[in-house]
Amino acid sequence: MTASAVRMPEPAAVPKSGARLLVSTLERLGVEVVFGYPGGAIMPVYDALTGSSLRHILVRHEQAAAFAADAYARRSGKVGVCLATSGPGATNLITGIANAMMDSVPIVCITGNVAQAVMGTDAFQEIDILGVTLPIVKHSILVRDPADVPAAVEEAFHIAASGRPGPVLIDLPKDVQVGQTSEDIGFRYPNAVVPVDHDAIARAADAIRQAERPLIYVGGGVKIGRAVDPLRAFAEATGIPSVSTLNALGTIATDAPGALGMLGMHGTRGANEAVQEADLLIVFGARFDDRATGKLAEFAPHARVVHFDIDASEIGKLRQTQVAVAGELPAGISALTAHLAPTPLRIDPWMMRCATRAERTGFRYDAPGEGVYAPALLKAISEAAGDDFVAACDVGQHQMWAAQHCRFAKPEAHITSGGLGAMGFGLPAGIGAKLADPDATVVVIAGDGGFMMNVQELATLRRYDVAVKILLLDNSSLGLVRQWQELFFNQNYSEVDLSDNPDFVRVAEAFGVEAFRISRREEVTAGIARLLAADGPCLAHVIIDPRENVWPLVPPGKNNAEMMEGA
Amino acid sequence: MTRTLHLHIDRADGSLQRLIGLVERRGFHIDGLSLSDDGAGRRVEMAVRGRDVARCPETLGRQIDKLFGVTRFAPSAAPHPERVV
Numbered sequence: 001m002t003a004s005a006v007r008m009p010e011p012a013a014v015p016k017s018g019a020r021l022l023v024s025t026l027e028r029l030g031v032e033v034v035f036g037y038p039g040g041a042i043m044p045v046y047d048a049l050t051g052s053s054l055r056h057i058l059v060r061h062e063q064a065a066a067f068a069a070d071a072y073a074r075r076s077g078k079v080g081v082c083l084a085t086s087g088p089g090a091t092n093l094i095t096g097i098a099n100a101m102m103d104s105v106p107i108v109c110i111t112g113n114v115a116q117a118v119m120g121t122d123a124f125q126e127i128d129i130l131g132v133t134l135p136i137v138k139h140s141i142l143v144r145d146p147a148d149v150p151a152a153v154e155e156a157f158h159i160a161a162s163g164r165p166g167p168v169l170i171d172l173p174k175d176v177q178v179g180q181t182s183e184d185i186g187f188r189y190p191n192a193v194v195p196v197d198h199d200a201i202a203r204a205a206d207a208i209r210q211a212e213r214p215l216i217y218v219g220g221g222v223k224i225g226r227a228v229d230p231l232r233a234f235a236e237a238t239g240i241p242s243v244s245t246l247n248a249l250g251t252i253a254t255d256a257p258g259a260l261g262m263l264g265m266h267g268t269r270g271a272n273e274a275v276q277e278a279d280l281l282i283v284f285g286a287r288f289d290d291r292a293t294g295k296l297a298e299f300a301p302h303a304r305v306v307h308f309d310i311d312a313s314e315i316g317k318l319r320q321t322q323v324a325v326a327g328e329l330p331a332g333i334s335a336l337t338a339h340l341a342p343t344p345l346r347i348d349p350w351m352m353r354c355a356t357r358a359e360r361t362g363f364r365y366d367a368p369g370e371g372v373y374a375p376a377l378l379k380a381i382s383e384a385a386g387d388d389f390v391a392a393c394d395v396g397q398h399q400m401w402a403a404q405h406c407r408f409a410k411p412e413a414h415i416t417s418g419g420l421g422a423m424g425f426g427l428p429a430g431i432g433a434k435l436a437d438p439d440a441t442v443v444v445i446a447g448d449g450g451f452m453m454n455v456q457e458l459a460t461l462r463r464y465d466v467a468v469k470i471l472l473l474d475n476s477s478l479g480l481v482r483q484w485q486e487l488f489f490n491q492n493y494s495e496v497d498l499s500d501n502p503d504f505v506r507v508a509e510a511f512g513v514e515a516f517r518i519s520r521r522e523e524v525t526a527g528i529a530r531l532l533a534a535d536g537p538c539l540a541h542v543i544i545d546p547r548e549n550v551w552p553l554v555p556p557g558k559n560n561a562e563m564m565e566g567a
Numbered sequence: 568m569t570r571t572l573h574l575h576i577d578r579a580d581g582s583l584q585r586l587i588g589l590v591e592r593r594g595f596h597i598d599g600l601s602l603s604d605d606g607a608g609r610r611v612e613m614a615v616r617g618r619d620v621a622r623c624p625e626t627l628g629r630q631i632d633k634l635f636g637v638t639r640f641a642p643s644a645a646p647h648p649e650r651v652v
């Protein structure tokens with residue numbers, strides 16, 4: 001328990017098991033949905049779930065529980081919760097936990113474990129999951145006494161959601177779950193308030209006033225820190241152009257004036273060239289990820305850096321910073337805007353240069369041929385779905401095409417595995433997002449490789465009638481790997497052929513999910529309409545050209561100005 | 568160049584493992600380690616050395632500051648924003 005926690009007296013309670021205390025504490029914290037899969041060492045918790053207000057979503061693999069909890073958190077703004085048993089149940093969560101860690105998503109993962117008396121004896125389904133997950137959690141707690149369950153759960157929720165969010169693991173040995181206690185102590189954690197560093201803000205404002213070519217570099221921390229509105233106000237008030245990381249797309253609407261799109265490996269030419277020319281980067285909630293920077297030593301070579309971040313350890317980690325502003329983003333950005341308000345910036349030539357280049361180098365959608373052109377399809381479906389559109393992306397070429405071509409009006413509309421790049425994320429993420437926001441038009445954008453990694457979750461879609469729309473872009477290969485083998489490994493195509501994929505329409509139908517196929521460009525408009533109009537879950541199996549590549553591309557080891565373009 | 572970190576860690580499961588794992592994972596060798604019970608927890612003195620010149624001890628310190636149950640004694644270091652109440 002952190003020193004700031006305040007012990008809240010509770011009425012005298014009748015004895016309860018640790019498992020029942022877990023459930024009642026989750027209820028008290030406002031949890032509505034938990035994703036999980038039962039097993040031997042978590043059975044007392046599943047017994048206690050019966051009759052609770054919690055809605056348990058039975059997935060078909062624990063990895064999907066963690067991914068769904070992650071997307072639920074991203075879409076709802078709440079803490080996502082998943083449950084698993086010991087041993088293999090717990091280890092199956094690992095990729096999902098790592099995903100939440102890399103993208104700073106607040107989830108609480110609750111695992112059962114063997115009884116304390118046999119811990120350390122290699123008991124059946126015993127794994128030191130606390131030890132295994134240490135590098136990929138924000139924090140973890142092994143509860144050793146039933147009386148400690150409420151405090152542990154509340155502490156886990158507080159840590160997961162506060163500051164820079166992340167995953168927290170709670171490991172519950174079986175004897176703790178079944179042990180009885182009359183204690184039911186809750187704690188309330190005050191929100192930490194980091195005072196705005198006005199001196200640093202003033203230095204940041206000075207740096208911006210002195211700059212001729214300032215550029216906003218938006219990271220996922222803006223969305224996570226609930227600083228979207230202040231950032232938009234800052235961008236509008238100053239007119240400074242902006243570039244976005246993958247996880248920040250939509251923070252400034254992708255079609256807003258001055259929004260140059262994504263930077264980095266598959267970023268737009270307008271974004272990458274602006275970064276290379278900028279004399280000041282104003283970085284908000286970003287961590288200079290290598291996919292964004294390319295060759296770090298040559299990234300933004302003319303720029304000084306002003307860096308705002310809640311996580312002080314990210315400032316100066318990879319790129320020297322001239323002005324560091326560690327703390328809460330909303331207050332910091334608002335203070336910066338106020339500092340700059342009296343005097344308009346004189347950056348019209350720079351704004352014009354960025355806008356003209358973005359216009360000149362923008363994407364085209366007139367590719368020849370009769371086959372489906374995935375970029376045009378993705379642009380069209382995002383526009384057809386409107387402001388309710390939420391993309392739950394898997395990982396691969398389709399993910400990059402979605403980032404480049406979809407219209408995102410808000411950051412919560414783009415749910416993607418950014419830091420970890422975990423194939424298989426899309427379908428369970430779509431389930432989590434739709435359950436968090438039933439009114440949203442949630443479209444899973446998947447490739448044939450990643451879709452097969454969690455294809456079993458079609459059963460979850462059907463069981464709960466989750467009206468997710470699946471856009472399955474099938475190029476019968478591991479497209480991004482194939483592209484790299486083509487470009488950087490002398491066309492030595494090694495283990496990327498998936499031409500023996502199953503018939504995905506029949507697979508979906510076997511799970512009881514409506515499905516149809518789009519094979520030709522002329523079928524796209526009607527296919528999008530059918531997919532979006534379906535009452536329940538629906539899958540559109542889209543055949544695309546296996547030779548299609550994602551362009552532009554910054555080759556490995558090159559700087560972001562050295563972009564390759566396709567034919 | 569070797570730096571010595573002066574730390575205090577609680578008795579929670581995994582605390583020491585969490586600390587050592589972080590230091591090594593972030594690219595530092597641990598050249599010396601001493602641990603003593605001080606009643607309230609454990610005092611740790613850890614000598615660390617970056618694997619290459621790009622490893623910044625100040626960044627490592629701020630990363631350690633993010634761990635729960637760990638206190639770093641570094642008079643010149645500002646507290647991590649997540650830990651300021």
